[in-house]
Structure formats: C-alpha cells, structure tokens
Amino acid sequence: MTREPGHLLPSEDPVMLIDPSGRAVASDGREMPPTDALLRAFEGLVSARRLNDQAYALVRQGRLAVYPSSHGQEACQVVAAQVLEDGDWLFPTYRDTAAIVARGVDPVEVLTLLQGDWHSGYDPTIHHVAPQATPLATQLPHAVGVAHAARLRGESTVVMALCGDGGTSEGDFHEALNFAAVFRAPVVFFVQNNEYAISVPLARQTAAPSIAHKGIGYGIPGERVDGNDAAALLQVLGAAVARARAGEGPQLVEAHTYRMQAHTNADDATRYRSQAEVQEWEAKDPLTRLEVYLRSVDALDDATLAGFTEAAEELAQRTRVALNQDVAPNPEDLFRHVFAEPTPQLRAQLDIVLDELDREEVGR
Amino acid sequence: MTREPGHLLPSEDPVMLIDPSGRAVASDGREMPPTDALLRAFEGLVSARRLNDQAYALVRQGRLAVYPSSHGQEACQVVAAQVLEDGDWLFPTYRDTAAIVARGVDPVEVLTLLQGDWHSGYDPTIHHVAPQATPLATQLPHAVGVAHAARLRGESTVVMALCGDGGTSEGDFHEALNFAAVFRAPVVFFVQNNEYAISVPLARQTAAPSIAHKGIGYGIPGERVDGNDAAALLQVLGAAVARARAGEGPQLVEAHTYRMQAHTNADDATRYRSQAEVQEWEAKDPLTRLEVYLRSVDALDDATLAGFTEAAEELAQRTRVALNQDVAPNPEDLFRHVFAEPTPQLRAQLDIVLDELDREEVGR
Amino acid sequence: MTAATVEHQKLTMAQAINRALRDAMAEDPTVLMFGEDVGPLGGVFRITDGLTQEFGEDRCFDTPLAEAGIMGFAVGLAMNGMRPVVEMQFDAFAYPAFEQVVSHVAKMRNRTRGRLGLPIVIRIPYAGGIGGVEHHCDSSEAYYVHTPGLQVLAPSTPSDAYSLLREAIASPDPVVFLEPKKLYWATDEVALGRGQEPGIGRAVVRREGTDATLIAYGPSVPIALDAAEAAAREGRSLQVVDVRSLVPFDDETVFAAVRSTGRAVVVAESTGFASVASEIAARVSESCFHSLAAPVRRVTGFDIPFPPPKLEHFQLPSVDRILDTVDDLQWEDS
Amino acid sequence: MTAATVEHQKLTMAQAINRALRDAMAEDPTVLMFGEDVGPLGGVFRITDGLTQEFGEDRCFDTPLAEAGIMGFAVGLAMNGMRPVVEMQFDAFAYPAFEQVVSHVAKMRNRTRGRLGLPIVIRIPYAGGIGGVEHHCDSSEAYYVHTPGLQVLAPSTPSDAYSLLREAIASPDPVVFLEPKKLYWATDEVALGRGQEPGIGRAVVRREGTDATLIAYGPSVPIALDAAEAAAREGRSLQVVDVRSLVPFDDETVFAAVRSTGRAVVVAESTGFASVASEIAARVSESCFHSLAAPVRRVTGFDIPFPPPKLEHFQLPSVDRILDTVDDLQWEDS
Numbered sequence A, B: 001m002t003r004e005p006g007h008l009l010p011s012e013d014p015v016m017l018i019d020p021s022g023r024a025v026a027s028d029g030r031e032m033p034p035t036d037a038l039l040r041a042f043e044g045l046v047s048a049r050r051l052n053d054q055a056y057a058l059v060r061q062g063r064l065a066v067y068p069s070s071h072g073q074e075a076c077q078v079v080a081a082q083v084l085e086d087g088d089w090l091f092p093t094y095r096d097t098a099a100i101v102a103r104g105v106d107p108v109e110v111l112t113l114l115q116g117d118w119h120s121g122y123d124p125t126i127h128h129v130a131p132q133a134t135p136l137a138t139q140l141p142h143a144v145g146v147a148h149a150a151r152l153r154g155e156s157t158v159v160m161a162l163c164g165d166g167g168t169s170e171g172d173f174h175e176a177l178n179f180a181a182v183f184r185a186p187v188v189f190f191v192q193n194n195e196y197a198i199s200v201p202l203a204r205q206t207a208a209p210s211i212a213h214k215g216i217g218y219g220i221p222g223e224r225v226d227g228n229d230a231a232a233l234l235q236v237l238g239a240a241v242a243r244a245r246a247g248e249g250p251q252l253v254e255a256h257t258y259r260m261q262a263h264t265n266a267d268d269a270t271r272y273r274s275q276a277e278v279q280e281w282e283a284k285d286p287l288t289r290l291e292v293y294l295r296s297v298d299a300l301d302d303a304t305l306a307g308f309t310e311a312a313e314e315l316a317q318r319t320r321v322a323l324n325q326d327v328a329p330n331p332e333d334l335f336r337h338v339f340a341e342p343t344p345q346l347r348a349q350l351d352i353v354l355d356e357l358d359r360e361e362v363g364r
Numbered sequence C, D: 001m002t003a004a005t006v007e008h009q010k011l012t013m014a015q016a017i018n019r020a021l022r023d024a025m026a027e028d029p030t031v032l033m034f035g036e037d038v039g040p041l042g043g044v045f046r047i048t049d050g051l052t053q054e055f056g057e058d059r060c061f062d063t064p065l066a067e068a069g070i071m072g073f074a075v076g077l078a079m080n081g082m083r084p085v086v087e088m089q090f091d092a093f094a095y096p097a098f099e100q101v102v103s104h105v106a107k108m109r110n111r112t113r114g115r116l117g118l119p120i121v122i123r124i125p126y127a128g129g130i131g132g133v134e135h136h137c138d139s140s141e142a143y144y145v146h147t148p149g150l151q152v153l154a155p156s157t158p159s160d161a162y163s164l165l166r167e168a169i170a171s172p173d174p175v176v177f178l179e180p181k182k183l184y185w186a187t188d189e190v191a192l193g194r195g196q197e198p199g200i201g202r203a204v205v206r207r208e209g210t211d212a213t214l215i216a217y218g219p220s221v222p223i224a225l226d227a228a229e230a231a232a233r234e235g236r237s238l239q240v241v242d243v244r245s246l247v248p249f250d251d252e253t254v255f256a257a258v259r260s261t262g263r264a265v266v267v268a269e270s271t272g273f274a275s276v277a278s279e280i281a282a283r284v285s286e287s288c289f290h291s292l293a294a295p296v297r298r299v300t301g302f303d304i305p306f307p308p309p310k311l312e313h314f315q316l317p318s319v320d321r322i323l324d325t326v327d328d329l330q331w332e333d334s
C-alpha cells in the first residue's frame, strides 16, 4: 500500500472559495484562482445560462424533441471544460451541453441529437469530445481507455469524465474507477451531484457519507467541492487535472449542485420535490455569486458584463436561426455508416427506401 | 449522515485471535469465541479438508469433470455456515463446497454440478442454500433480494453472501452492496480474498488499501479478518450476522486467506505464482493452528480428533461410493423444467429425443 | 365470473397496464412493483401512477439506478416468496441486466430441476414511433425470445395489455412483457378481471381475409390492420394475425391462418436479421410449404441502428411497404 | 505474396489463433490483446500463450475481472488509435458486457455518422462439446448477429481461424470472433500471412454434392461433413456449405448451393428459436422458393438451457439427427 488510506477520503465539507453571497472564504491551503480565469469562467456561465434558455424556448417551439436542462449546473460544466488543454478529452452526458459548448463545439452541432437529425452531431475527434452518453455511466470505461491509449504512447492527455449522482449506482461506474486505478489512467471522474436522478433523491441512490467516499474503495482520492462555486471548481478540478497529468493517477471529484429545472421538459418536478427546496438553491446561484465577487474585486464592470451578455445573445440567436432551418437529414446515412463498407444486404435495403422515395417523387 | 464515516473503515490489520503458531493473541475488545464453537469449527475443518482431498481424487479418476479447491480456505467456508441459523440463507460460489456441506447439504448433491449430472444438485429451499454461482458476483444482488423479502415479511432472516476477491471487480458487486445499504438489507457480504482470481493477483484486481475499504463507499462498515483463523472468523462473522439480524443493515467482511491448490485441477498455478509464496501460507494453515490452540486449552485430545477424522473419512467414503455409481441422468429433465409447463414446441422436441432413444434401443 | 358480470372500462394502454398492476397488487400481497422512477413519480410514462400512494412504499418503490441490480434483486425476492414486477425504463436500458436475465432469470427453474421457479415480470416500454432519441427505441424482443426459459409477450391493444399482464403476473415463470410505447395512448374497451381474453401462448386472428395473411405483433399490428383496410379498398382481402405471445408461440393458429390463404407476410418493427420475423418466416415456410403459393416475405426494420427521430419513419413498417410486399406475392392475375 | 512463397504450418486451431495474434501484433504496434488471465497464464485455453513474454506487459495484459469494463476500456482504446482484441473467457461471461457491445461497440460508427469507427475484435470461446459445466457452453451468436454494426465470424478450421482473425483485426469495424471450443484441438495445414483464404463475407462450399445442401458454421461444420460422408455411403450426395461469416452473410454462395440441389438443411448448435439457423432458413426459403423440392429444415439445439455435461450430446446436432432430417426431405423415390 503506497498511500496512507486517510488521504483518499474527501474533506468533511465541500471545498468552497466564494460563498453564496459572493464573499471569498478561506479554505485551508486552497488558493483563489487568478482573476482572469474567474472572469473567463463567468463569461462561460453567462453564455451557458443564455443558451439553456434558448434551448428551452426551442423545445416549446417544437424545434427540439427534448432538452435536459443545465440551469444551476453551469459552473460545473463550464469549469470542467475550462481546466482542460487542447489535447485532452471530455466525456459528457446528455445533460452537459454547457460543457461541450465551453469546449468549443458549435451548439448547433451539440443540439443535433435533441433536434432529432442525427445521434451525435459533432465530430468527436476534432475537439476531443466523446458523443454525449445517454446510457448512464457507460462512457466512463471509454474515458479510461482513451486515457490509457494516450499513456501507452507517452502523451500527456488527461480525460475529464462526467457523470451524474444517479450514474454512480451503475456497475460501469465501479468498473471504470477500478480500471482507472489499477492502470493509473489519467482520468478525472467528475460527478455532478444535483441531488436527483430524475425523481429519485440522493438518499435512495446511496447510503454513503458522500459520493466522494467511493474513491477510497478503488484507491482513488475523493474530493468534494461546492458545485455552484466556479472558483472552488477551478481550484479542485484544476488540481485534479494537474495531478493526473503528472502521472499520479485518477481522481474522483464530487460537486454538490442542483438541477434548477425539471429533468427535461417532459418531466414534472413538482411530483417529487418542493418549491421551497428549489428556492433554497436559488440563493446559491453560480452566476450571481461569481458576479458579486468579481465586482467586489473590481474585475467586472457593467460594460464587460454587457459584452458577455451580447456575445451570449449572439450565440443563442445563431443557434436559434440554425435550428429553425429545416434541412431534412438524408436517409442514405442510415445505411452508409453501419459498417465502413455497406454489406450487400444493406445496399439492397437502401434501394427499397430510395425506390419508395422515387415513387413518392413521381406521385407528386 | 447517521454514522460517523470513520466507523465504516476497517481496522488497519485483519482481526486475529489465534496466531499461526496456535497461540491466542489479544485483539482489542474482541473476545475469544466459546471453546465448543471452536471445537465444532475444527470438526468442520477436518471434514472439509478430507472432502476436498476426496474430490481431487475423484477428478483424477474421471468421476468429476472439474473441481475448484477449497484447500486453505476451509476456515472461511466452515465458519460462514456455522454462524447462520436454520432460517438464514447462504449464497455460495463454485468454490464453496465446504460451506455448503457445513450447512448440511449432502456432498453428493453438492458435487452433482461438477459430476456433470445436473446444474444444481440440491434443493435450494430445504437448507436455504442458493445454487452455486458461477457467473461471478451475480449471486450478490440475489442475496439482497432474499434478505429484503424476509424483512418485508418481518422475518429475522440473515443472508450470508460469499464471493472472491476477483468477483469484487464486477459491476454486480457494486450494485448489490449499494442496494443492500439503501434498503438496509440484512446481508453479510463475505469476501474470501485468496490473493488470486485464477492467475490474476490482487494488485491487478484493485488498488484499494483493502477490499474492506470498499464498504464506506456504500455506507457499509468494512471489516478485515484473518481468513485462516477460525476463532477470528467466528467472532467477526458472528458479530456481523448479529448486527444484521438486529436490523442494523449489511456489512462487508474481507478474509485474508490463500488458495493452496491451483484454481481447479485444469489450472497450472506454477505459471503465475512461486512455490515460496505457497510455502509461506502453508505455515498459516487453518487446521494446524486451531488444533494447536484447542490442544493447548485441553479442548481436544487424540480420541476426539480420531473421532472427527473417522467421521470425515466416512463422509468422504460415502461420497466416493455414491459418485462411483453410474446413474445416467434423464434427458426428459432437459425439457421438463424449462417452464412449469412445457410448451408444445418443447414437447415436440422431447419427442425427437425419445424417438431417437427408442430406435437406439431397437437397434441394439 | 360470467360474461354478464364482467366490468368494462374505456382505457388507454397506459391506463390498462396501470389497472392490471393495481388489480394484481390488490389481489396478491406478494406482488411488488419497482424500478427507476416508478415510485412517487409514477414512472416516466406514468404507468405506475398512484401505486405507491395506494399500496405504500414497500409495494411500489424506486431503487438505485442500476438495472442489473434491479434484476438480481428481483431474482432474490422471487426466490423468497415474492412476485416482483420490474420496469426497465426504456428498451436499451435493460441491456445492463442482460447477464442476470439470461444466466439467472431464464435458467433458475431449469438449473434447480424445477425446484425453484422465478415468477418475475420484466416490463419493458419498447420500440419506436415516438420520436425518441438514440437508445430509447430499440426493439429487443429477439434477444429474449432466443433465450430459453423466458415467456415473451407483446400486446397490441389495451385489452391485451391488461389481460396478458394479469396472466404474466400470475405465471409461475418469468415473463418479458413488451409494451409498445407508441400504443400507450391507444384506447379500447377493456374487460377487467382475469381470463377475459385468450391467455399466454395464444395468437388471435384480428381480421379475417382470404388472399394473404399478415402476421404481426405489438406495435406492428395496427399498421398491419391499416394495410389490410387499404388493401380491401383495392379489392384484396388480407387476414391479420396478432401473435401476442412470442414465446410460447402459437403454431396452430398461425399455420391454420396461412394455410387458409396460401400467402404470408410477416410484419415486425425490429431489425430483421435473426429476428422473431425470421423465426416466423422459417417455421411457416417449413410447416405450410405445400400450401404456399409464394415465398413468405418479411417487412421488418432494416439492419441498422434505430434512426434518429427525423428519420425513424423510414425504419418503421408502413402501410405502403406492406402493400408493396403483398403485391410481390406472385399473384397469377397481376 | 504469390502462392509459391506462402508458408504453411500444421497447427491446431488454438495454435492458429495464437499465431494470428502474434503475426498481427508483430505487424501493427497498435494491436493490443487483453482480458482475464490472458497475460502470464496465456489464457485458460492458452490461446494467448507467450504473447506477454514476446510483446511485453503493455501489449498483452490482464485486466481486473469485469467484462463490461473490459469492453468499455476497449471502446476507449479504439477511440484513441488502438486496435484492441479482447478475450471473453467463456461465452456466457460476455453477457455482462452486453450493453457496451450493443449500445456502443456496434453503434459508434453510426452514431458519429462515420467519423469514429471502432476496430475492436471480441474473441469468444463458444459453444459446447467439451463437457463444460453451466454457463461455459452457450452458443450466443444470435444475440450478436441480430445487432446491426457487428461483423460476426465463426471459423470451423484452423486455416479459417487464422485467416479470418487476421482479417478481423485488420477490419475497420468491430468483429465478434466466435471460436468453437471443441475445435481448439483440431489440426490443419495453415497458410500464414493475409489473404490466403476467402475473406469476411464469404461462405465456402466444403464438400460438393447434388442431392441436398447442408448449411453449417463453426462447430457444426465437421458434423455436417461427417453426415455427408455417412450419406455418401448410403448413396446420397450431400453438399456442405460453411457459412464462416454470419455477418455479412454470403447470400450468393448459399443460394447458389441450395438452388443446385433443391433441398436444404441448416445445421447449428445454438438453440433454434429466432437464431442464425432461423434466418438462414427464412432467407433460403424466400429466395430459393421455386428451386425447393422440400421445405428447408433445421437441425439445431433444442430450445432449452445448455444441458449439463452428461446430457450435452442430446443437445448437439449429430450425424444421425442430420441424416434423419435429410431422410425427411420428401424424396420421391423413398
């Protein structure tokens, strides 16, 4: 045993550097990240919040089939992307639109999935972002594999693997963390504990002292962080990435946050949680708190904020316009990408569809 | 969080009450079990060791298809059964012949599986012993279900669920422990860590400080015990069963032991471990150590030992004789027990076999 | 219960399933319903709506999010006197439980030579037609029917959903109960109580016809009926058989139907290769060989992953595709 | 490489697979072999014997004991430039990885519209005939062939095992490679190097014959050949087709064979319902309808869990059962 087990346990309280009222608080030995990093995070938060609203509007207008909200979790998602370098990989879930966009993927391509045009709308190899995972926790062993491949080639890639509190109950979570630890793969497992898996509260999900306490069972250090505090996230996730890059192996980080809206537009959150609970979290909003802090240290003024808002508005508008264009996806793609080369049977099946389309055409 | 997390972590060293040389050792606050319990355990060990030898001989004689040895792990297996009451359930693996026999199942019925006559040779409902599990860790969620059913009916059943060190890597281990904790099911998860999963050493299986450290990630207390010390096992497993019965929920117990023989007769252990390592464990033998201790407290004399040996011999002989009888299993059973009522198709398929047999008969 | 006393209610399929669960739970205290979000929320399709409220937290409840765990937990509960009904939230999310289903649920009775049967019902909202994103629209019945020891049912009407679920819960054997998502909102007059409809192992002729037989199940039955309706307008008389019970399979009804028309088209939404449709085509081709005027044809999903929402209509059997195929059945007069 | 320079070696199938792995690993440094006990032990069937010693711990290695983890790890490695070959220790122990296989391995290329293919080979020692206890003898091919996006190969000879595995490792798509356990010790003259045998997607006629066609693959091919030999002694000429590549399926070769004889029996060890045999029977019945003198028959495993060792011979297709079935093919002269 190379490590004293105690070091693998998380701190008793989640790391917090800026409190809900926007004041800096001491957290033993953890430094406040540089102001420019905080400002960059804030810009991302503004953009993410706006984009989330836009996506919700697009659902109402019938342009998106469904949308899992990131409102309330923007700090987790934006910072998860921000701490990565270009060569690193991000493994997001269906909820992590804000993380993927913060990583540089065009929101239009991110929303392809929810628009129903195709499954993954972006090329995973360009920004090193895996397709959004829907089957819970299944992406985590992939993240370990990507990290291990890089390590075998001597590259310094780090992989940021996202999952929800509910996802930690799946066997794949367990197997992924164990593989990562045994192979010392440079993966940061980042759990956004938003208190619910659809309707199921955390207490029905686990009886553990915290999700971060799961790390020690794999020999992986666990950390807890305030998931609505971008500063603390920058500090903790940044350190985890640096540690992984330095070859010290994987880490498990649990962020305490809250999904402010329903699971998706199709969900009715009033069936399982109280308005009072939601309001409690309203007061911990990640945007407000960072804005107050940045203004307090004179790093943000009205003009800068207006600039951020405007850029966010532009991105949202561009997304809206693009999603309102009705470009029908091509059915040929269904048959073309099953294998690198379609089988004779797939070619024959495509012909059935093409023939039907031809006849429709003629029928018109 | 009702429990202070620290209490969920195992002791630094495995609990030991009798050291390898047979001397009682102090283990803070843990009492030596009553001598009659130790003597009963010893009787079980003698029987188990003899039966293991018999099974190996039967493999060599071609009477068994395969046999996974319990040599070296007898203390774990015998005590796991001994701490249970009649209404309790045992969930064994392929390796746990000694536990099942100690629970009262006829060895002839236990060996049916390995003899190739049928899958499970015993009726699980009589002794409350589940069929031996081959797919690793899959039996663990079953154990939780059995325990939960009992609890729903207000019964005081406790379930002893066995698995190996390798099995802890499977997703089902994770899901079972989590379910047990969330539902406070009265299950004792008892891991026989025998250092290997076939050829794979523990270090390739997990980087955790110990397997018992996995408990805290579910809110389950973890314990470590010397798996070659029947006294310590009686103490630790007995306490875990009592705790579960009292409604305090599941527990995870890791026993440190060693598989003295190859994985099965088909395995070649020299490919992955040294003779020196095996010899080291020879010195920790569970039988020798308990014998020395019992003699030292005048609880065992030559006559008693001779009685145990003779009983073990008789059981082994009876097993040998029974397994040497060639009673061909009935192919009708293949079709009869797929569903409670065979489908028309299964009846037609059985007819094919019966017709073939008829014609063979005539052909003779 | 005589026919006169049978209570009927107009219900959607979702309501019919809910009612079957309620009636079964009220009758038998060992029936338990659990899974993901089936408790206070009532399930993402509201199939278990009100059950926790009516029967309490011990009878209808949420579990941690782990399908293998749910399935294994059900095995243990069934081993110890309960009749668990589990919901897999969507078809593709049952895959993590595959080992438990194949190696334990399906085999326990056999492994123990009949001593331990597992009366478990696995409810799976399945198949497409609702514009669901990837992993939410799989037709996974082939995996289950191929596994000996599982009964597999696929209702196509609210009445069947009610009655077959009641039989499934009463069955001493494990049942995979496939609920066609797109029919959840279809309505029907449902006869309540047990035994009002043909039971497990029975197919039914949904529409009489003389020229060719369409064989369908679950989500494809309404399409087959629509096709028969359209064909009738064109002067062709199509018979429609609803298989209902994929395992056990009702050879008698299916073969009699095909023999009566001499032509058959199997319609199923699932990808076609090595599917239920293959099995039906193979056994009909074999057993009705001398009655067949044309080869048995199949209209199934193509051998591709289920398409994204905007393309799914290409994958689903359609009236036109069925009629095209019927047209191909080597009609002498055409 | 011209025929003259091809090196041949007499190898068992186990050795041929080992050699294919060695040759592929020597040629391409991105090929990795991993799984349970495949490192220093060389695998429970010794298929990977010597690979760790020859290529080092980074190229051939043991993982923790978790099949979903192994499969998911392979997905990640393949996403990042590697060509993983994984061993599932026995057929039934691949089931824990089912979700990874169906929802990721099979679909990644499709999900990403062709941008990300996964060159993964899943080696599965499969089927019975070795007296294995429960869960060690499943024929699980139907689950894989039904899943779009997987190539599925089942060699029946050491030569095919070698050549098809070389092609599988070189394939840009995931391949499920089914190794018939009971043929591990069969021997053959194996042509080394790539391209010496027909590739993926090609069936071969193993024996010419004129009266009826036996269609088999993997462990059933030798039985079919034995049956043809026995039939020949009784004056009946049976053709034997070895399918080899279950997906993609070689319709051309199979249909041409059946049309040449007018009678067909599909032989497969797997349980029959909704199986590869069903698919073959269905497509042959459909496409060769007018050439068929008798219905296509199937000799498959019964629809029961795989039997215990002492009863397994009842489940395996036998020469007698094949000949009985051939006798049933409505011979005018009988």
Ligand SMILES: Cc1ncc(C[n+]2csc(CCOP(=O)(O)OP(=O)(O)O)c2C)c(N)n1
Residues within 6 Å of the ligand: A095, A134, A135, A136, A163, A164, A165, A166, A167, A168, A194, A196, A197, A198, A259, A263, C036, C065, C089, C093, C096
């Ligand atoms: C294997 C699997 N099972 C079930 C689902 C259905 N499902 C989608 S999201 C969800 C809840 C996930 O909760 P959590 O992991 O906490 O993530 P969150 O949605 O809160 O971000 C469920 C049950 C799924 N996607 N995959």
Ligand SMILES: Cc1ncc(C[n+]2csc(CCOP(=O)(O)OP(=O)(O)O)c2C)c(N)n1
Residues within 6 Å of the ligand: B095, B134, B135, B136, B163, B164, B165, B166, B167, B168, B194, B196, B197, B198, B259, B263, D036, D065, D089, D093, D096
């Ligand atoms: C799901 C599954 N995967 C693989 C195997 C093959 N297998 C049988 S025993 C074994 C090693 C198990 O090791 P461990 O859990 O430590 O138990 P031990 O044999 O040491 O008692 C393996 C890999 C299996 N039985 N089940």
Ligand SMILES: [Mg+2]
Residues within 6 Å of the ligand: A164, A165, A166, A192, A193, A194, A195, A196, A197, A198
């Ligand atoms: Mg959540």
Ligand SMILES: [Mg+2]
Residues within 6 Å of the ligand: B164, B165, B166, B192, B193, B194, B195, B196, B197, B198
């Ligand atoms: Mg072990």
